[in-house]
Amino acid sequence: MARVKRGVAAHKRHKRLLKSAEGRRGTRSKLIKPAREAQLHAMAYAYAGRKQRKRQMRALWIVRLNAAARQQGLTYGRLISGLKQAGVTLDRKVLADICVRDPITFARIAEVAKAG
Numbered sequence: 001m002a003r004v005k006r007g008v009a010a011h012k013r014h015k016r017l018l019k020s021a022e023g024r025r026g027t028r029s030k031l032i033k034p035a036r037e038a039q040l041h042a043m044a045y046a047y048a049g050r051k052q053r054k055r056q057m058r059a060l061w062i063v064r065l066n067a068a069a070r071q072q073g074l075t076y077g078r079l080i081s082g083l084k085q086a087g088v089t090l091d092r093k094v095l096a097d098i099c100v101r102d103p104i105t106f107a108r109i110a111e112v113a114k115a116g
Contacts, residue, residue, distance in 0.1 A: 061096035068099035072110035079113045086116025 014032050021028060021035040028038040066076035074082070083090065088109070090098075099106040 061092040064096040064099055065092060068106055072107055074110055082113030082116040086112050088112060
């Protein structure tokens with residue numbers, strides 16, 4: 001059976017790795033082993049970051065809603081509770097967008113929450 005030489009495949013894999021490592025400092029962008037290690041860390045951080053972004057956005061929406069609710073004489077908790085009792089099914093993302101872009105509409109929603 002013929003001998004398989006893997007130099008071409010390894011070279012292609014190394015080139016792809018070094019291409020993704022462009023912009024890193026020092027040997028992390030030049031040598032294979034440090035570049036591979038840096039890439040593994042980068043991918044792990046990217047994965048975790050995608051989860052953290054969701055938490056951070058929800059926290060931002062809540063902060064914005066709390067500030068807007070307090071301008072209407074409510075707290076965030078009372079706003080959410082009142083909207084649930086009134087049967088309003090807008091989520092925090094949409095509510096935060098409304099309070100930033102259209103304060104008049106948010107004032108009406110706050111009135112519904114006060115009544116509900």
